[in-house]
Amino acid sequence: MDWEDWKPLYLRIVREMGYPIEGDRRAARILRALLLEGDEYILRDELAAVVGRKAYVFGCGPSLEDALQEFDFSDGTLIVADGATSALLEHDMVPDIIVSDLDGRIPDLKLANDRGAFMAVHAHGDNVDKLTAYVPLFSRVLGTTQTEPLDIVYNFGGFTDGDRAAFLAEELGAREIVLVGFDFGETVGRWSKPGLREHAPIWESKRKKFEFAEELLKWLEKNGKARIEYLRPGP
Ligand SMILES: Nc1ncnc2c1ncn2[C@@H]1O[C@H](COP(=O)(O)OP(=O)(O)OP(=O)(O)O)[C@@H](O)[C@H]1O
Ligand SMILES: Nc1nc2c(c(=O)[nH]1)N=C(CO)CN2
Numbered sequence: 001m002d003w004e005d006w007k008p009l010y011l012r013i014v015r016e017m018g019y020p021i022e023g024d025r026r027a028a029r030i031l032r033a034l035l036l037e038g039d040e041y042i043l044r045d046e047l048a049a050v051v052g053r054k055a056y057v058f059g060c061g062p063s064l065e066d067a068l069q070e071f072d073f074s075d076g077t078l079i080v081a082d083g084a085t086s087a088l089l090e091h092d093m094v095p096d097i098i099v100s101d102l103d104g105r106i107p108d109l110k111l112a113n114d115r116g117a118f119m120a121v122h123a124h125g126d127n128v129d130k131l132t133a134y135v136p137l138f139s140r141v142l143g144t145t146q147t148e149p150l151d152i153v154y155n156f157g158g159f160t161d162g163d164r165a166a167f168l169a170e171e172l173g174a175r176e177i178v179l180v181g182f183d184f185g186e187t188v189g190r191w192s193k194p195g196l197r198e199h200a201p202i203w204e205s206k207r208k209k210f211e212f213a214e215e216l217l218k219w220l221e222k223n224g225k226a227r228i229e230y231l232r233p234g235p
């Protein structure tokens with residue numbers, strides 16, 4: 001997605017969420033500097049080579065666990081939103097790509113990365129401390145931003161880790177995107193935050209994030225090239 005197409009959506013998000021744009025810009029510059037320092041960064045084409053025609057994108061909704069038990073995912077690229085990494089590892093699956101703003105369980109992200117997963121690490125105004133602490137731990141890292149892209153820090157569109165993972169899949173060539181554990185609704189899945197032991201009732205800022213994520217996925221369905229479907233486990 002071009003920055004010019006993304007910009008109006010982004011401006012609405014920051015206005016409604018109350019994020020200072022300069023904070024997001026600064027985070028992108030810091031991520032860029034960390035990537036250049038560490039020399040473990042990758043470019044778009046290297047990540048595109050990992051994405052097949054069919055991609056499963058795993059969110060952290062409460063249905064994730066049942067879906068992992070019920071379905072077979074061997075015919076597509078496995079792209080996880082952040083904490084969903086831990087759920088896949090518990091099912092002896094290693095994601096191909098982790099899309100994260102680094103608020104998942106870092107030891108699990110690191111384990112999956114050591115086992116071959118590529119990282120798409122997102123910079124925003126509220127995760128600079130996490131970027132600084134954890135980016136140097138990882139290999140094969142592609143940087144993303146939600147403001148203007150920089151040379152090695154990309155903006156494929158998308159806001160939350162989940163919908164951003166779908167935008168990344170589309171941009172890197174997937175033409176069938178299957179969303180797993182994308183329940184949204186009133187309950188935040190337990191994989192969403194390292195501190196959560198159980199699924200939790202939604203809180204206000206998360207509700208706003210879910211609203212944008214759903215809207216953006218509808219936008220992608222309408223304007224993207226990929227067919228998007230939701231996979232839901234049986235009752
Ligand atoms: N019910 C749900 N509970 C949790 N995540 C969900 C749910 N439904 C869909 N998702 C998707 O799964 C993703 C999980 O990622 P993660 O929990 O790290 O959130 P995030 O985008 O980093 O937001 P936050 O900054 O609030 O943690 C979300 O971004 C969201 O798009
Ligand atoms: N500034 C800012 N940007 C974000 C944030 C956040 O908390 N602050 N959370 C995100 C993950 O959903 C994506 N983008």
Ligand SMILES: [Mg+2]
Pocket residue numbers: 082083100101102103104161
């Ligand atoms: Mg996250």
